[in-house]
Amino acid sequence: DHAGIATQLMVERQLASEGKKRTAMGREKFIERVWEWKKQYGGNITNQMKRLGASVDWDREYFTMDENLSRAVREVFVRLYEERDADGNRLIYRAKYIVNWCPRCETAISDLEVKHEEVTGKLWEIRYPVVDESSEGASLRDAGPQRAAVPTEFITVATTRPETMLGDTAVAVNAKDGRYTHLHGKKVLLPLMNREIPIITDELAQPEFGTGAVKVTPAHDPNDFQAGLRHNLPQIDVMDEHGVMNANAGPYAGLDRYAARKRVLEDLAAGNFLVGEKEHKLSLGKCDRCATVVEPRLSEQWFLRIKTLADKAIAAVESGEITIVPENYRTIYLNWMNNIHDWCISRQLWWGHRIPAWTCTNEACKEVIVAREAPTQCPKCGSGNLEQVSDVLDTWFSSGLLPFTTLGWPEKTRDLDVFYPNALMITGFDILFFWLARMIMFGCHFMQGHTQDAAVKAAGGDSAAKNDAVPFRHVYIHMLVRDADRQKMSKTKGNVVDPLEVIARFGTDATRFTLAAMAAPGTDVAFNESRTEGYRAFANKIWNAARFMFMNVDRIEPGLRPGTAEGGCLHMGVAGFQATSLEDRWILSRFNRVAADVNDALATYRFHESANRIYDFFWGEFCDWYLELIKPRLNFEEGGDKTAAQAACANLVALFEASLRLLHPIMPFITEEIWQAVYEGNAPSKSIALAAFPQADEKQFDLAAETEMAILQDLIVSVRNLRAELKVENKVKVPVEVYAPEPAIRKMIEQNRGAVERLAHAESLAFTKESLANLSSVRSTARFDVRVIYEAKIDTAAECARLKKELERLEKAISNGQRQLGNEGFLAKAPANVVEGLRKQAEELAVLRDKARSKLAELGC
RNA sequence: GGGCGGUUAGCUCAGUUGGUUAGAGCGCCUGCCUUACAAGCAGGAGGUCGCAGGUUCGAGUCCUGCACUGCCCACCA
Numbered sequence: 001d002h003a004g005i006a007t008q009l010m011v012e013r014q015l016a017s018e019g020k021k022r023t024a025m026g027r028e029k030f031i032e033r034v035w036e037w038k039k040q041y042g043g044n045i046t047n048q049m050k051r052l053g054a055s056v057d058w059d060r061e062y063f064t065m066d067e068n069l070s071r072a073v074r075e076v077f078v079r080l081y082e083e084r085d086a087d088g089n090r091l092i093y094r095a096k097y098i099v100n101w102c103p104r105c106e107t108a109i110s111d112l113e114v115k116h117e118e119v120t121g122k123l124w125e126i127r128y129p130v131v132d133e134s135s136e137g138a139s140l141r142d143a144g145p146q147r148a149a150v151p152t153e154f155i156t157v158a159t160t161r162p163e164t165m166l167g168d169t170a171v172a173v174n175a176k177d178g179r180y181t182h183l184h185g186k187k188v189l190l191p192l193m194n195r196e197i198p199i200i201t202d203e204l205a206q207p208e209f210g211t212g213a214v215k216v217t218p219a220h221d222p223n224d225f226q227a228g229l230r231h232n233l234p235q236i237d238v239m240d241e242h243g244v245m246n247a248n249a250g251p252y253a254g255l256d257r258y259a260a261r262k263r264v265l266e267d268l269a270a271g272n273f274l275v276g277e278k279e280h281k282l283s284l285g286k287c288d289r290c291a292t293v294v295e296p297r298l299s300e301q302w303f304l305r306i307k308t309l310a311d312k313a314i315a316a317v318e319s320g321e322i323t324i325v326p327e328n329y330r331t332i333y334l335n336w337m338n339n340i341h342d343w344c345i346s347r348q349l350w351w352g353h354r355i356p357a358w359t360c361t362n363e364a365c366k367e368v369i370v371a372r373e374a375p376t377q378c379p380k381c382g383s384g385n386l387e388q389v390s391d392v393l394d395t396w397f398s399s400g401l402l403p404f405t406t407l408g409w410p411e412k413t414r415d416l417d418v419f420y421p422n423a424l425m426i427t428g429f430d431i432l433f434f435w436l437a438r439m440i441m442f443g444c445h446f447m448q449g450h451t452q453d454a455a456v457k458a459a460g461g462d463s464a465a466k467n468d469a470v471p472f473r474h475v476y477i478h479m480l481v482r483d484a485d486r487q488k489m490s491k492t493k494g495n496v497v498d499p500l501e502v503i504a505r506f507g508t509d510a511t512r513f514t515l516a517a518m519a520a521p522g523t524d525v526a527f528n529e530s531r532t533e534g535y536r537a538f539a540n541k542i543w544n545a546a547r548f549m550f551m552n553v554d555r556i557e558p559g560l561r562p563g564t565a566e567g568g569c570l571h572m573g574v575a576g577f578q579a580t581s582l583e584d585r586w587i588l589s590r591f592n593r594v595a596a597d598v599n600d601a602l603a604t605y606r607f608h609e610s611a612n613r614i615y616d617f618f619w620g621e622f623c624d625w626y627l628e629l630i631k632p633r634l635n636f637e638e639g640g641d642k643t644a645a646q647a648a649c650a651n652l653v654a655l656f657e658a659s660l661r662l663l664h665p666i667m668p669f670i671t672e673e674i675w676q677a678v679y680e681g682n683a684p685s686k687s688i689a690l691a692a693f694p695q696a697d698e699k700q701f702d703l704a705a706e707t708e709m710a711i712l713q714d715l716i717v718s719v720r721n722l723r724a725e726l727k728v729e730n731k732v733k734v735p736v737e738v739y740a741p742e743p744a745i746r747k748m749i750e751q752n753r754g755a756v757e758r759l760a761h762a763e764s765l766a767f768t769k770e771s772l773a774n775l776s777s778v779r780s781t782a783r784f785d786v787r788v789i790y791e792a793k794i795d796t797a798a799e800c801a802r803l804k805k806e807l808e809r810l811e812k813a814i815s816n817g818q819r820q821l822g823n824e825g826f827l828a829k830a831p832a833n834v835v836e837g838l839r840k841q842a843e844e845l846a847v848l849r850d851k852a853r854s855k856l857a858e859l860g861c
Numbered sequence: 862g863g864g865c866g867g868u869u870a871g872c873u874c875a876g877u878u879g880g881u882u883a884g885a886g887c888g889c890c891u892g893c894c895u896u897a898c899a900a901g902c903a904g905g906a907g908g909u910c911g912c913a914g915g916u917u918c919g920a921g922u923c924c925u926g927c928a929c930u931g932c933c934c935a936c937c938a
Contacts, residue, residue, distance in 0.1 A: 098936090123938080172938095206937075214938050222936045283935085296936090328865065335864070336934075352866045429933090484873080486931085522866075524931090528873050537900045548897035549918045608875070609900060611884075627897080647902070705887090717904090730893050760905095761895090765883080813882055820881090825918035834880050834919095841881055 001402075002038070004395040005105060005113075005289050006285070011037050011351075025215050027350050027390075034351045038063075049501055053508050053668040055689060056532040062406050065353070065397045073398045074372050074447065080304065081357075081370045091305045094368065099223040101297035103243030103257075107348035108301050109287060110394060111341065112433055114294050116283040119422050125211070125276030126268055127154035128171060128188035131196055155180070155188055155199065156275060158210040160269070160282055163218070163261040165190070166249045167236040168197055170216040172227060174199035177212050180244050191273040192264065193250055193422065200231050208350040219298040227248040239300050241348075248685040257295070262434040290581045302346035302355060302391065310340045312444035313437065322468040324475045325605045326522040331434065336433055345394045350406035352392030357606060360392040361385040400438030404447055405631045414460045417453040422472040423460055436475065443471030476605050479524040481515070486526045496796035497527050502553040509667035510536035516666045517611040537647075539670050542663070545623050549656050552634050556642070556649045561679060562657040579653040580644075582752060583629040583713070584651055585705035590621050591655060594697030598662055614663055622659065625713065627652075629755055653678065662694050708748050712756070715749065720777035725798075726777060733763035739772045739785040749784070762788075773851035780851040782844035801859035803852055817842040 009035050012022055022030050026521045042063070049056060062069060081092040099108040130153040155171055171188050179201070181788050187196045204227045205214045218228025219237040228235060238249040245252045251258045263527045268274040285294040316322045317330060324330045346355060358375055360367040364776055365381035368389075377384050390768050398405075403422055407415040421443075447469040457463050462473055482488055483495040490496070502511050506529075511533040518525045554559045562576060594617040601610035632638075632650065636645035657678055664671040668689070675688040675705035685691050719736055728734055736756070740746040746767060749756065753765045772778045772785035778798075817838055820826050825836060 161937070192865095209938065216938095220874085221938080223938080226936085235888075282937095332865070332933075341936095433934095518874075522872085524867095526873065528887085528924095533900080534886050539900095540900050541898065544898035551897070572915080604877080606877080609877090612875075616885085623898085624902090653898085681919070718901060721905095724892075727892080730895075730903090817881080820918070823918050827918080829918055830880070837881055839890085845882090 001399050008351040018329045019668050036649040074351045075410050092475045096297045096300045098225040104290045106241050113288040114285040119284050123160045123278045123280035127156040127275050131187040155213050156211045157213050157215040162264050164220040166215045167217045167238040168215045169233040170200045172200050172202040172205040174205045174207050177207040202227050304343040309441035309445045313440040316470050329477045346391040355391050358386040358390040400442045402612050425472040426476045439471045444469050481525045484528045487827050506532045506536045508540045509670050516607045519607045557646045562654050585702045586709040587626045589702035592696045594699040595694045598784050703755045716760045718786045722745045726790050735764045735789040736762040737787040738770045774854050807852045814845045
């Protein structure tokens with residue numbers, strides 16, 4: 001979008017560096033200059049999106065200042081101006097009101113654009129002399145200034161902005177405050193200005209605070225403004241749009257507000273009016289864009305009467321027609337929406353949508369005309385001299401319309417039928433109120449009565465949704481990316497992480513993976529480079545695994561493609577996969593599980609879970625185990641079977657291809673590259689992005705294979721452990737003995753003895769009839785004992801230490817288990833599978849404990 | 862003044878509806894250039910889950926209070 005105030009600021013800075021000023025240039029020339037700037041920098045965003053691999057319908061690129069969108073903005077403005085609420089008030093109105101004013105940007109800004117900062121400032125106490133009524137009359141004027149020098153009574157007020165006293169038009173006390181009852185109806189003489197102002201009674205003054213008396217400056221404080229209206233007080237504006245004191249400030253005119261503050265304080269002190277100066281904590285409002293301290297300023301602005309729109313926006317979320325993830329933002333949203341104030345939508349800027357309103361320049365008429373197109377003549381007085389209001393609209397006014405204006409509104413378009421309501425809005429929490437809230441308000445209001453195309457609605461699974469006016473059905477709120485130290489990125493701090501730079505160093509895929517893996521809902525991402533380094537290594541791992549695959553395909557069966565039989569690989573998790581071995585059955589089962597988990601994680605916006613799940617599968621299971629396990633079959637030249645090698649190769653390709661599809665949303669580039677290579681130019685679709693996302697087939701879950709494989713892995717790891725402890729040299733293969741009392745398990749190990757020998761670096765594998773638990777160089781599990789036969793001196797002390805630690809752990813676990821299993825409450829209330837699991841575990845732990853005990857006895861420690 | 866988060870291994874972070882022995886990456890220690898991969902492989906050390914209570918058969922997970930910390934909202938001179 002055109003980002004009115006931000007963009008104008010950027011161009012102003014650019015001009016400043018050339019020694020030029022916006023005001024000297026004139027509106028037209030300046031806007032031309034902004035367009036130039038936009039042309040130059042707007043492309044950066046597009047470029048970043050492309051480099052990030054965003055999948056975007058580029059034909060639908062839009063800009064909020066385009067003519068079609070601008071026309072929609074005017075349409076909305078006019079409709080809101082013409083529409084009246086239940087009380088008969090226009091939804092858009094113009095009013096003279098205290099608004100937040102940025103003296104640097106020289107414009108009004110909305111409440112949201114003010115950032116409050118807690119600072120320790122000063123609270124000054126000033127005493128105002130009470131006018132002595134006994135000397136009322138001619139003598140008052142005659143006596144002149146000297147009269148103030150001998151007052152009899154004072155009333156003391158407190159302020160954090162003493163310069164505003166120049167615009168005071170009253171002093172307020174609370175009617176219930178007995179201390180001031182005698183002063184009701186009297187006047188004080190405003191120091192420095194020598195102006196008599198009344199003492200009024202108003203709720204504004206709270207007896208508990210300070211002295212209980214408060215100065216009233218209707219033109220410079222929102223509360224005072226209201227009080228002023230209640231008491232018909234004059235509004236004396238003492239500053240101009242730059243925050244410089246004006247003629248109303250008398251001798252202080254021309255001074256900047258802070259210089260004036262200093263002088264006022266000095267003068268008050270000199271006149272003996274300043275009676276106190278205390279440290280005081282206050283929240284200082286600063287301009288969101290340029291950090292200048294905001295000044296409450298009386299000015300004529302356009303407002304949107306928000307309640308009508310807000311009510312609909314509340315209903316849409318409360319009813320669940322719009323869902324928000326993470327859920328706590330729902331409360332935040334509703335809380336804000338329920339306490340919303342009218343929205344100041346006019347800005348005294350040049351860059352933006354100019355308000356479609358004209359004023360008749362005829363002094364006697366001054367009619368305001370709001371219209372879609374420029375009127376030629378005043379409908380009231382007939383004058384042809386009309387001038388368009390110079391204000392522009394708040395950027396968010398137009399941004400808030402995007403869900404429907406980008407689809408062609410106010411025309412009735414096919415796009416609106418199909419795409420409205422949008423399915424999902426993804427946006428940052430920092431613009432929840434600025435943007436999201438406004439989109440919901442505008443959408444619900446202007447699209448009321450809209451009905452989405454029934455077929456599209458059903459296809460999206462939203463056929464039961466009632467309210468099609470909502471701009472989108474689901475909202476995903478993402479957090480901020482911070483720097484590695486959790487600091488908010490800022491140009492002034494110089495800690496901005498430029499995505500393009502990260503991409504240049506680590507690659508897009510690694511960058512995307514980092515963001516995905518760290519995107520736990522509701523948590524900021526501390527962008528940590530070491531993490532990205534790790535994911536670059538992952539990309540590298542994928543690449544090398546692909547090399548391995550291609551190497552084997554080229555050698556074993558050149559031209560091999562993933563299965564594309566009926567239904568095609570596109571609709572199945574893994575097509576053409578023929579499980580012929582334990583590892584085949586295992587990996588197929590594991591793949592389907594990961595596919596199930598990833599789909600589930602994505603459906604619930606748990607992106608980090610999906611990323612981590614694929615990572616663990618691909619690296620920890622597919623590469624670390626499966627590829628290692630099938631190597632003997634692939635290497636048929638070493639006395640194997642070529643047919644088996646071809647089958648293994650086909651499985652490898654099928655599984656890899658499916659994994660690529662699963663990985664593609666997070667790592668689009670590497671997966672596309674390998675996928676295309678797999679098909680050697682004959683891919684079933686133009687891009688992997690168009691291939692179906694793998695779905696889990698629960699029939700492929702194979703619990704038996706997973707259990708068996710786990711035992712095999714245990715066995716291999718146990719041998720590796722023993723080798724490491726015995727410090728067996730890497731090249732040396734050692735004989736291994738296994739005791740496996742259960743015949744089925746023994747058989748399974750026997751069938752996979754080759755795998756054990758190879759992956760555990762064993763010379764041979766033999767089965768024993770007797771338990772090995774008490775022998776040395778043994779590792780035991782509940783299913784098997786395994787022993788490495790190696791003539792190395794065992795470090796008895798180290799082995800004892802290890803066993804003792806192990807025994808300690810086991811005993812603790814056993815006693816925990818016993819306590820639970822002996823607990824009637826547990827047996828009665830815990831689910832059966834939990835109890836059963838614990839029983840089984842207790843048995844296994846007991847076996848292990850016995851083994852460890854007897855082993856310790858054997859070693860004599 | 863309201864509201865919302867966070868506090869788990871040396872560091873950065875996961876841990877959905879309470880359920881077996883709390884995980885990952887990086888870093889660290891040991892050993893390996895084993896023909897996909899040293900950006901790698903194999904093995905290892907490291908945590909009383911901020912503190913104090915409570916609920917429960919069972920708490921990192923739920924409740925209360927406290928401490929520290931970050932953020933949002935608010936017209937307190």
